Amino acid sequence: MTTFHELDPVDAKISARDVSVFYGDKQALDRVSIDIATEYVTAFIGPSGCGKSTFLRTLNRMNDTIASARVEGEIRLDGEDIYRSGMDVVQLRARVGMVFQKPNPFPKSIYENVAYGPRIHGLAGNKADLDAIVERSLRRAGLWDEVKDRLADSGTALSGGQQQRLCIARAIAVDPEVILMDEPCSALDPIATARIEELIGELKGRYAIVIVTHSMQQAARVSQRTAFFHLGTMVEYGKTSDIFTNPREERTKDYITGRYG
Amino acid sequence: MSPVIPLLLVLALGVVGWLVARARARTFRRSDPARRPHSLPGYHAWFVALCAGLPAGLFALVWSGASQGLVMASVLADPAARDLPAFGITRDAILAEARALATGQAEAAFHPLARALVPAFEHALRLYGGVGVTATLVLGFAGGAWAFLRLRPEFTARTQVERIVMGLLLGASLVAILTTFGIVASLLFETFRFFEFVSPLRFLFGTHWAPDPMAAVGPATGEAYGALPLFWGTLYIGAVIAMLVAIPLGLMSAIYLTQYASPALRRWVKPMLEILAGVPTVVYGYFAALTVAPAIRDAAKAIGIASASSESALAAGLVMGIMIIPFVSSMADDSIAAVPQAMRDGSLAMGATRYETIRRVLVPAALPGIVAGVMLAVSRAIGETMIVVMAAGATARLTANPFESMTTVTFQIVAMLTGEGSFDHPATLSAFALGMVLFLVTLALNFIALRVVKRFREAYD
Numbered sequence: 001m002t003t004f005h006e007l008d009p010v011d012a013k014i015s016a017r018d019v020s021v022f023y024g025d026k027q028a029l030d031r032v033s034i035d036i037a038t039e040y041v042t043a044f045i046g047p048s049g050c051g052k053s054t055f056l057r058t059l060n061r062m063n064d065t066i067a068s069a070r071v072e073g074e075i076r077l078d079g080e081d082i083y084r085s086g087m088d089v090v091q092l093r094a095r096v097g098m099v100f101q102k103p104n105p106f107p108k109s110i111y112e113n114v115a116y117g118p119r120i121h122g123l124a125g126n127k128a129d130l131d132a133i134v135e136r137s138l139r140r141a142g143l144w145d146e147v148k149d150r151l152a153d154s155g156t157a158l159s160g161g162q163q164q165r166l167c168i169a170r171a172i173a174v175d176p177e178v179i180l181m182d183e184p185c186s187a188l189d190p191i192a193t194a195r196i197e198e199l200i201g202e203l204k205g206r207y208a209i210v211i212v213t214h215s216m217q218q219a220a221r222v223s224q225r226t227a228f229f230h231l232g233t234m235v236e237y238g239k240t241s242d243i244f245t246n247p248r249e250e251r252t253k254d255y256i257t258g259r260y261g
Numbered sequence: 262m263s264p265v266i267p268l269l270l271v272l273a274l275g276v277v278g279w280l281v282a283r284a285r286a287r288t289f290r291r292s293d294p295a296r297r298p299h300s301l302p303g304y305h306a307w308f309v310a311l312c313a314g315l316p317a318g319l320f321a322l323v324w325s326g327a328s329q330g331l332v333m334a335s336v337l338a339d340p341a342a343r344d345l346p347a348f349g350i351t352r353d354a355i356l357a358e359a360r361a362l363a364t365g366q367a368e369a370a371f372h373p374l375a376r377a378l379v380p381a382f383e384h385a386l387r388l389y390g391g392v393g394v395t396a397t398l399v400l401g402f403a404g405g406a407w408a409f410l411r412l413r414p415e416f417t418a419r420t421q422v423e424r425i426v427m428g429l430l431l432g433a434s435l436v437a438i439l440t441t442f443g444i445v446a447s448l449l450f451e452t453f454r455f456f457e458f459v460s461p462l463r464f465l466f467g468t469h470w471a472p473d474p475m476a477a478v479g480p481a482t483g484e485a486y487g488a489l490p491l492f493w494g495t496l497y498i499g500a501v502i503a504m505l506v507a508i509p510l511g512l513m514s515a516i517y518l519t520q521y522a523s524p525a526l527r528r529w530v531k532p533m534l535e536i537l538a539g540v541p542t543v544v545y546g547y548f549a550a551l552t553v554a555p556a557i558r559d560a561a562k563a564i565g566i567a568s569a570s571s572e573s574a575l576a577a578g579l580v581m582g583i584m585i586i587p588f589v590s591s592m593a594d595d596s597i598a599a600v601p602q603a604m605r606d607g608s609l610a611m612g613a614t615r616y617e618t619i620r621r622v623l624v625p626a627a628l629p630g631i632v633a634g635v636m637l638a639v640s641r642a643i644g645e646t647m648i649v650v651m652a653a654g655a656t657a658r659l660t661a662n663p664f665e666s667m668t669t670v671t672f673q674i675v676a677m678l679t680g681e682g683s684f685d686h687p688a689t690l691s692a693f694a695l696g697m698v699l700f701l702v703t704l705a706l707n708f709i710a711l712r713v714v715k716r717f718r719e720a721y722d
Contacts, residue, residue, distance in 0.1 A: 062606065062609065090613070092612075098610035100603060104603035107625070117612065120614075
């Protein structure tokens with residue numbers, strides 16, 4: 001049901017097979033299969049309600065927080081089934097980090113926001129280690145120079161774009177293998193958006209990055225692989241350049257030429 | 262003069278004004294269908310009804326109070342009143358009797374002087390009653406006519422009604438505020454009278470409390486009015502023991518209900534918990550005095566605490582703590598639930614467990630709301646009367662031993678006001694000073710709580 005373009009074989013970090021998601025009786029996602037690799041940024045595009053965010057949230061089991069949600073199929077992280085019974089969800093989420101649509105820093109200091117993950121996972125042996133992790137994470141998120149003199153200020157006092165980079169720093173701080181981004185720029189202005197896109201380019205290769213976006217231009221700018229979702233199915237998957245210049249499905253073509261969505 | 266009859270007249274005037282104005286407003290539309298009147302006929306009707314009813318109604322209410330004084334003055338000016346005793350209970354009783362006779366509430370009077378005053382009373386009541394009714398009617402009619410004459414197709418009745426309604430709402434909220442000031446004023450007066458006998462410093466910081474309502478007032482009177490043991494007892498029972506019970510239990514049940522309980526369970530447990538707040542405190546008092554206090558005494562005696570008494574601070578504090586659990590838990594519940602879902606998701610997505618999320622993100626974010634809830638609970642606890650009256654005892658004692666009996670400010674207010682002392686004795690007046698202190702402390706606590714809540718609201722906006 002999905003049209004796959006021919007791709008070079010890669011080592012899949014995450015491989016999903018026939019993943020379906022139900023909210024109560026309503027099916028939100030129908031048999032999605034995809035491989036996600038560390039070498040590429042993978043973008044999920046599609047109109048609202050097409051299931052792209054739902055699929056993203058299955059990858060670190062954030063759907064567990066919704067009581068009525070039920071997942072079928074198989075998702076493997078480094079070959080390990082993340083939905084098997086006895087899977088440690090807490091460990092999983094430390095390995096698969098997430099950045100949300102709206103920046104959601106905790107109402108704590110900038111330092112404490114970044115130190116939150118390392119503290120709960122015991123990653124730092126002492127204060128100096130923790131300081132080093134905080135600095136490294138903020139540097140990687142491109143926020144260090146802006147906040148290094150006011151680490152004790154509240155994270156909620158930053159601008160929207162800075163808050164989102166703080167959330168990225170927070171996710172990076174636990175040294176995840178995958179970072180899921182759920183429309184990370186939808187609440188930001190164009191300049192802050194450009195800054196985040198640049199950051200995604202810098203993080204590519206170190207982490208497997210999956211980004212859900214409404215903006216086709218953004219998908220074209222930041223990603224190397226694109227999956228197009230429509231009405232709960234994954235319609236087409238391939239190299240970003242192929243999807244945008246040479247779509248094989250009528251629906252994909254209609255969407256990227258702006259006929260709907 | 263009873264305000265009932267004038268008020269009924271005002272109501273009738275209003276209804277008539279309403280009907281007439283609506284009929285008039287409807288003719289506007291008919292006479293010139295091309296131009297739409299500014300307001301619907303209903304608004305014209307309400308404008309006239311309110312203009313006719315409101316000033317007249319207010320006058321009738323004020324007059325019913327003010328005319329009492331006028332009636333009394335004219336009765337006292339009557340020659341028959343010269344034989345009245347100068348002041349005191351007898352004078353008031355005669356006047357009350359005469360009034361009852363004049364208004365037909367009584368058939369016979371014991372005092373001959375009362376009968377002599379009846380004609381004067383009847384005359385004055387008739388006079389001022391008549392004046393009141395007439396003035397009310399004139400005022401109502403004038404208001405209605407003035408409003409009616411202003412009606413035009415382009416008259417902005419809709420906006421005017423809006424303004425009158427706003428004024429009414431403002432007036433309603435002022436009543437509550439003015440009542441608070443009235444309470445303070447009435448306490449303040451008696452409190453100053455008390456401080457004529459006892460110096461405020463001795464009252465606030467003295468450690469000996471043994472007022473005797475029968476004792477003659479002399480220079481040594483103040484020595485029996487050191488209220489420190491009462492303040493200590495109040496805080497120890499209400500703010501220490503009760504909070505040691507209510508804060509952990511209330512907070513934990515709020516966390517369980519918001520974060521762990523299934524929606525079905527929450528639907529059952531939350532109202533059950535809130536029922537605790539609806540139980541009359543006298544019932545808690547029985548529970549404390551008959552069940553908890555003896556159990557505590559026996560338990561304390563069993564482990565060798567000889568001083569344990571059958572009325573103890575611990576019993577009162579424990580039961581009071583149970584009573585205020587709903588105050589703490591419902592405020593904590595609300596403020597935890599108000600923490601955005603995004604905070605919870607953010608923490609869970611970092612690989613935090615549910616408990617870590619609660620402890621490190623939700624509770625700190627909700628802390629101002631929780632603190633405010635605790636302060637409201639404390640102010641409720643220290644103002645609580647029935648439980649301490651029944652279970653804490655009457656002995657003013659400065660001790661930290663929770664097994665001994667203690668007494669509180671509220672208990673002493675009850676004791677002083679229900680004693681046999683005369684009203685102007687310092688023992689009775691001390692109740693007002695104690696009430697004043699209690700009022701100020703709870704006011705301060707509520708004020709702080711509201712400030713804290715306000716800061717909390719700004720956290721996410």
